[in-house]
Amino acid sequence: xxxxxxxxxxxxxxxxxxxxxxxxxxxxNCKYIATPHTGTGESLALSIVSKAQDLSQKEILLLEFxxxxxxxxxxxxxKEAAQFIIDVLDxxxxxxxxxxxxxxxxxxxxxxxxxLLEKGYxxxxxxxxxxxxxxxxxxxxxxxxxxxxxxxxxxxxxDIKDALKMPGSKVLMKIGRSMPKxxxxxxxxxxxxxxxxxxxxxxxxxxxYKGLDEFDENMGYFTxxxxx
Amino acid sequence: xxxxxxxxxxxxxxxxxxxxxxxxxxxxNCKYIATPHTGTGESLALSIVSKAQDLSQKEILLLEFxxxxxxxxxxxxxKEAAQFIIDVLDxxxxxxxxxxxxxxxxxxxxxxxxxLLEKGYxxxxxxxxxxxxxxxxxxxxxxxxxxxxxxxxxxxxxDIKDALKMPGSKVLMKIGRSMPKxxxxxxxxxxxxxxxxxxxxxxxxxxxYKGLDEFDENMGYFTxxxxx
Numbered sequence: 001x002x003x004x005x006x007x008x009x010x011x012x013x014x015x016x017x018x019x020x021x022x023x024x025x026x027x028x029n030c031k032y033i034a035t036p037h038t039g040t041g042e043s044l045a046l047s048i049v050s051k052a053q054d055l056s057q058k059e060i061l062l063l064e065f066x067x068x069x070x071x072x073x074x075x076x077x078x079k080e081a082a083q084f085i086i087d088v089l090d091x092x093x094x095x096x097x098x099x100x101x102x103x104x105x106x107x108x109x110x111x112x113x114x115x116l117l118e119k120g121y122x123x124x125x126x127x128x129x130x131x132x133x134x135x136x137x138x139x140x141x142x143x144x145x146x147x148x149x150x151x152x153x154x155x156x157x158x159d160i161k162d163a164l165k166m167p168g169s170k171v172l173m174k175i176g177r178s179m180p181k182x183x184x185x186x187x188x189x190x191x192x193x194x195x196x197x198x199x200x201x202x203x204x205x206x207x208x209y210k211g212l213d214e215f216d217e218n219m220g221y222f223t224x225x226x227x228x
Numbered sequence: 229x230x231x232x233x234x235x236x237x238x239x240x241x242x243x244x245x246x247x248x249x250x251x252x253x254x255x256x257n258c259k260y261i262a263t264p265h266t267g268t269g270e271s272l273a274l275s276i277v278s279k280a281q282d283l284s285q286k287e288i289l290l291l292e293f294x295x296x297x298x299x300x301x302x303x304x305x306x307k308e309a310a311q312f313i314i315d316v317l318d319x320x321x322x323x324x325x326x327x328x329x330x331x332x333x334x335x336x337x338x339x340x341x342x343x344l345l346e347k348g349y350x351x352x353x354x355x356x357x358x359x360x361x362x363x364x365x366x367x368x369x370x371x372x373x374x375x376x377x378x379x380x381x382x383x384x385x386x387d388i389k390d391a392l393k394m395p396g397s398k399v400l401m402k403i404g405r406s407m408p409k410x411x412x413x414x415x416x417x418x419x420x421x422x423x424x425x426x427x428x429x430x431x432x433x434x435x436x437y438k439g440l441d442e443f444d445e446n447m448g449y450f451t452x453x454x455x456x
Contacts, residue, residue: 008365013355017250020240020357021280024249052249102361105378110370117368125365127241129248129355133330137236137353140345142338147402149391150333150380157375174375 004089006116007096010103010128011045014202016052018129026126028053030096032088034061034081036108045098048202061085061095065108078108082115089121102130106154106173132171135198135224138208143169143226155225161185164227172225179217182225186212196226232317234344235324238331238356239273242430244280246357254354256281258324260316262289262309264336273326276430289313289323293336306336310343317349330358334382334401360399363426363452366436371397371454383453389413392455400453407445410453414440424454 007026012018027033027049035043043062049055063081066073085095099107103125113123132152136143144150149168155178164170164185172182186195197209200222209215235254240246255261255277263271271290277283291309294301313323327335331353341351360380364371372378377396383406392398392413400410414423425437428450437443 010357010361010365012248015250017253018248018355020246020248021252022243022245025245102357104361104364104369104371106372107370113368113370123368125368127246127357127361127365129238129330129357130361133238133332133355133358136332137238137355140341140351140353141332142335142341143332144334144380147382147385149382149386152372152378152380154375154377158377163377 001092003121004092004094005122005124006085006089006113007094008099008103008107008109008113008123008125009096010099010101010126011049012129012202013101013131013134014048014200014206015134016048018134018202019049019052020126020128023126023128024053027096027098030094031057031059032061032093032095033058034063034085034095034097036065037062043098045100048100049098061088063097074111078111078115081108082112085112085116086119086121099128100131102128105130105152131201131222132173132224132226135201136226138198138201138206139196139210139226141196141226141228143171145169145228155182161188164189164191170227172227175219175223175225176221179215179219179223183212183215183217186227191227194228196228197223199223229320231349232320232322233350233352234313234317234341235322236327236331236335236337236341236351236353237324238327238329238354239277240357240430241329241359241362242276242428242434243362244276246362246430247277247280248354248356251354251356252281255324255326258322259285259287260289260321260323261286262291262313262323262325264293265290271326273328276328277326289316291325302339306339307343309336310340313340313344314347314349317344327356328359330356333358333380359429359450360401360452360454363399363424363429364454366426366429366434367424367438367454369424369454369456371399373397373456383410389416392417392419398455400455403447403451403453404449407443407447407451411440411443411445414455419455422456424456425451427451
């Protein structure tokens with residue numbers, strides 16, 4: 001029997017209208033929808049897509065990816081997710097795996113994809129709107145200036161001050177507990193008027209911050225900071 | 229009379245199916261469509277959108293942005309484009325200005341927007357799929373690795389070898405005549421197996437290159453190179 005295809009489907013930053021036509025069609029055509037879930041079994045990706053199309057007839061595959069930096073635990077979770085998907089593909093069914101933002105940027109999908117490609121399965125990727133592009137649109141600012149570079153930087157485990165010194169614009173993601181350090185670096189480099197942030201971009205509780213005066217040390221996990 | 233709104237509409241990398249639902253709706257709702265054109269009066273953005281919806285009843289505003297680095301000429305063209313749009317907004321009509329890729333990344337729109345915002349006009353931005361995300365999807369590779377940064381770099385006028393030495397992944401855009409230098413830098417840094425390219429992403433003549441062996445010094449203007 002012919003094996004199914006795994007579609008890696010980017011669903012964008014949160015606003016259901018920012019899903020592409022191709023992603024909508026692909027989800028619609030797949031009976032099986034795979035999605036990461038939190039400990040409680042809820043899936044943010046699934047709740048976003050369910051506002052854009054009826055998922056009531058779909059088979060949902062909830063994939064568990066623990067929030068850890070332990071490489072062995074992560075590798076095990078990727079292998080298990082891949083096998084869970086393979087079991088469906090082997091029945092000749094296609095699977096759409098949902099991914100917030102774009103599927104090629106800080107996604108778990110890439111690890112699962114590599115396992116499937118190695119085993120010879122068909123994988124197709126559908127790109128999407130990144131959270132940093134959506135944030136800049138909300139802020140009504142260009143992310144780049146003339147021919148200057150743009151740096152996308154996960155804030156954890158780096159020297160933030162050094163990062164902010166690079167030429168061009170910076171987008172800081174995965175800020176978590178690094179916000180106090182980031183605020184300190186912005187002050188030291190006199191960038192108070194050049195920082196912007198969006199919290200929970202595309203979700204109901206999204207909030208925009210322009211300039212350091214508006215910043216809050218307690219901004220949440222889904223905060224994106226732009227430094228121009 | 230109430231003034232119209234300027235919508236900055238990202239239309240993605242070229243595949244009409246990679247336009248978002250929101251962009252489709254916004255274009256559909258606007259009678260006036262503004263788009264950059266080449267010297268011959270053709271617009272790539274317009275030809276992409278026309279594959280996704282009927283534009284025959286639209287009023288098309290062709291905006292001219294000369295291909296130059298002369299700041300005075302550029303500023304003049306931005307001002308003229310802004311005035312062209314303002315004339316329509318003042319009649320109470322909305323305008324959708326089309327933009328390839330995402331509107332906040334290396335777009336002419338940002339300059340036009342700043343003029344309109346300063347004059348107190350309503351501007352709304354609709355983010356889209358970037359050409360580098362679409363390229364990575366085509367290549368079936370993740371753009372990032374774990375918590376490493378991602379650098380988006382216009383290749384003209386920089387030291388390519390220095391750029392390739394930065395930690396994390398690199399996307400090189402606007403390569404133009406820099407391809408021979410890029411190939412030389414890749415060889416010097418032994419990155420032959422870590423380079424990928426997509427030419428004319430999303431267009432009919434798109435082509436994928438994996439590894440330096442497949443590279444061609446004559447790749448065109450719309451080539452994106454990924455170095456992992």
